[in-house]
Amino acid sequence: MIMGFIGFGKVSRNLAELIDSDDVEFITSIEGRSDSTIENIDESKIEVLPTFKEVAAKSDILISATSPKAAADVAKAYGKFVSGIYLDLNNISLETTLEIDKHVKNLVDGAIIGKIDSDNPTLYISGKTASKLLFLDEFLDVKVISEKAGDVAVLKLLRSSYTKTLTALLIESFEIAQKHDLENEFFEIVSLTEGDDFKEKSLSRITNTLKNPKRKAEELEEIISCFDDGELIMVKSALEKLNQY
Template sequence: MIIGFIGFGKVSQNLVKLINSEDIEFITSAENRSYKTIENIKKSNVKVLDSFKDVAIRSDILISANSPKGALGVAKDFGKYTDGIYLDLNNISPDTIFEINKHVGTLVDGAIIGKVDFNPMLYVSGNMSDELLFLREFIETRKVSDEAGDASKLKLFRSVYTKTLSALLMESAEIARNNDLEEEFFDILALTEGDDFKEKSLSRINNTLNNSKRKSEELEEIINYFTKEDLVMVRAALEKLNQ
């Protein structure tokens, strides 16, 4: 089996490590990639082809793991070349998934939940999602439904909570720091939230700061999709990230 990647960021790098099988070959391309991405490809056990079109043609499973704003364009450009499953793992709204489904006949909607480098869980939905359940041998995989878009909905529900919470943590910690009470702030929260609360909170804050552009795009996807919902906190979180 051949698994191809369109894009080779953190998600792709860690999937190569997790799906460890002599029966699976990984391929990608360095076409129009940054120096950093090319270096990451060299460090991974991945065969490099001349173009992403070649990757799409040869893949039994083609994985798109890019940015939310680039997901539809990637699907339009390369989804038409694959006869295999097209697994979209981008943090995008169900509307974007539905649009991708117009261009890719073998789409499976996917969502990686948790830290991709530490025991993550893969949720899949779509009428071909059963064909990916063999991945349970390498990564905990759950089928949501036969409807493409359901995995993305679950991912958005989670993001409503986690990204809004991250923005609140950033602001609370900043206020405490400005008053020279940051250490004490985390200590009193740990009394009710658990001993590892400070460690997890600082990790969440750092991850948010280091990926603020991508997380802002994900919040925009939420706002654009749930137009009939009251998203006061989500909009406030987006404003905080944009600051």
């Protein structure tokens, strides 16, 4: 089986490490990729083809893990060359997912929940051919939600609306605590109700968000695009906060 990647950031790189099987061959391309992505590919030692068109055509499973804004364009450009499963792992809206479904034959809508670099993250999937990916359960926890592409898109955006809005509040509170030289005390007092691992998890969230504020802001924009009925006050505030970085 050949598994191809369009986009080779943290998600793709760790999936290639987790799916440790002699029966799976990984391919990608460095076409138009950044220096950091090319470095990731070189370190992973997977097969590199000249173009993504060739990657798409050769793959039994093509994984799109790029960015929310690029997801639809990637599907339009390469989906028509995929005869196998097209697995989209981008944090995109239901509207974008349904648009992608118009351009690929076998869309599976997916989301990785939990740290991708952990030993056993959870892959949630939906779509008519989602059950064909249950073999991946040998390498990570796989849960099929339904045969309806888009169900996972809604769930992952709901999760993101909670986690990213909460993280924006954490950043704001932490910054105020720093100004008062009370950051350690801040984590200590909140840990009394939120648990002993609150500081560790919070700092991880804050660090990850501040390393990728543009990417996180794009995900919030997808949430607003999908769900906005004039009530997303907190999500819009979180987006405003992230746009400051």
